[in-house]
Amino acid sequence: ATSKVKHYSITLLPGDGIGPEVISVAKNALQLIGSLEAIEFSFKEMPVGGSALDLVGVPLPKETLSAAQESDAVLLGAIGGYKWDNNEKHLKPETGLLQLREGLKVFANLRPATVLPQLVDASTLKKEVAEGVDLMVVRELTGGIYFGKPRGFSTNENGEEIGYNTEVYAAYEIDRIARIAFETARKRRGKLCSVDKANVLEASMLWRRRVCEIATDYPDIELSHMYVDNAAMQLVRNPKQFDTIVTNNIFGDILSDEASMITGSIGMLPSASLGESGPGLFEPIHGSAPDIAGQDKANPLATVLSASMLLRYALGEEKAAKRIEDAVLDALNRGYRTGDIHSTGYTLVGCKEMGEEVLKSIDGKV
Ligand code: ATP
Numbered sequence: 440a441t442s443k444v445k446h447y448s449i450t451l452l453p454g455d456g457i458g459p460e461v462i463s464v465a466k467n468a469l470q471l472i473g474s475l476e477a478i479e480f481s482f483k484e485m486p487v488g489g490s491a492l493d494l495v496g497v498p499l500p501k502e503t504l505s506a507a508q509e510s511d512a513v514l515l516g517a518i519g520g521y522k523w524d525n526n527e528k529h530l531k532p533e534t535g536l537l538q539l540r541e542g543l544k545v546f547a548n549l550r551p552a553t554v555l556p557q558l559v560d561a562s563t564l565k566k567e568v569a570e571g572v573d574l575m576v577v578r579e580l581t582g583g584i585y586f587g588k589p590r591g592f593s594t595n596e597n598g599e600e601i602g603y604n605t606e607v608y609a610a611y612e613i614d615r616i617a618r619i620a621f622e623t624a625r626k627r628r629g630k631l632c633s634v635d636k637a638n639v640l641e642a643s644m645l646w647r648r649r650v651c652e653i654a655t656d657y658p659d660i661e662l663s664h665m666y667v668d669n670a671a672m673q674l675v676r677n678p679k680q681f682d683t684i685v686t687n688n689i690f691g692d693i694l695s696d697e698a699s700m701i702t703g704s705i706g707m708l709p710s711a712s713l714g715e716s717g718p719g720l721f722e723p724i725h726g727s728a729p730d731i732a733g734q735d736k737a738n739p740l741a742t743v744l745s746a747s748m749l750l751r752y753a754l755g756e757e758k759a760a761k762r763i764e765d766a767v768l769d770a771l772n773r774g775y776r777t778g779d780i781h782s783t784g785y786t787l788v789g790c791k792e793m794g795e796e797v798l799k800s801i802d803g804k805v
């Protein structure tokens with residue numbers, strides 16, 4: 440029998456700080472899993488962020504955006520660093536990331552928060568509460584109060600200065616994020632909790648109505664609703680009750696940071712940003728960590744797990760995605776730890792060596 444080799448093009452955007460170090464590890468992992476699963480990747484590496492500013496004067500060069508748009512998926516390292524804070528031209532590396540999200544039309548941000556049994560002590564919560572947490576926050580990324588109009592500064596009738604913003608959601612924006620959330624829940628444990636403030640905010644009332652409407656297409660998913668204040672409380676009281684959470688831009692911003700602290704390991708957390716069609720954007724949730732950049736100290740696992748999300752959510756390569764996840768767990772089980780997750784009794788390794796151990800685990804050569 441002949442097995443067909445599948446081809447995918449991946450744009451790699453190493454970016455700044457530890458970005459290039461962690462991307463190099465994730466690229467090796469993808470290449471190896473490809474060779475084992477009859478998948479061929481063509482990689483195109485492009486500049487973004489501060490390194491693009493230095494190179495060509497803008498944080499998102501046209502060539503970088505078009506390469507990203509033409510590929511099957513985009514894997515990003517990290518953007519920014521003190522070097523570019525307060526630069527004279529007022530061009531910020533971070534602008535490159537916003538432009539990239541806009542250019543790829545990614546409106547759904549998926550952030551898993553998993554407390555791995557190997558790292559349960561890193562959690563900010565008590566062991567009994569943290570153990571077994573495995574949830575996913577699906578955050579709407581391009582609408583809501585961060586973008587709604589009118590916005591600005593003005594004065595009120597007393598001549599007092601005011602600042603104002605508007606929470607706006609159109610039905611289609613809610614429908615499309617809801618569909619991604621239901622699909623996500625279906626790939627997980629089949630439970631979706633929609634978080635809103637429908638007792639107070641009209642935008643939330645519409646949110647709840649639309650989510651209920653879309654739910655009729657997903658009778659296999661168990662849907663619940665929760666007010667955001669209660670959700671914030673429940674996340675630290677009993678996070679195990681959650682499987683998939685869907686919420687708007689601002690609530691998602693806050694709740695996904697809260698959820699990531701439950702795991703306590705910023706160097707372990709991946710993310711995906713998806714649109715309706717076109718390439719998704721995959722990146723670790725951590726920043727460029729300029730304090731440890733270039734020292735081979737970065738934990739590459741968040742980026743390796745982002746590559747796993749890329750395989751699952753952009754390419755539909757579930758088996759390869761699972762193999763990468765299992766390899767990360769295996770390397771941890773064999774006792775390897777980068778500095779950020781190290782404690783006594785474990786083997787302290789750098790970024791490169793952790794990468795090599797993951798490769799051995801993928802290969803089964805341990
Ligand atoms: P940003 O504004 O881009 O989110 P930040 O300054 O808020 O960046 P990070 O760059 O993520 O935050 O760094 C926060 C801390 O976590 C730093 O001390 C950094 O060294 C550490 N850190 C971040 N990512 C990693 C990683 N992959 N491995 C080890 N340590 C990390």
Ligand code: MG
Pocket residue numbers: 726
């Ligand atoms: Mg930050």
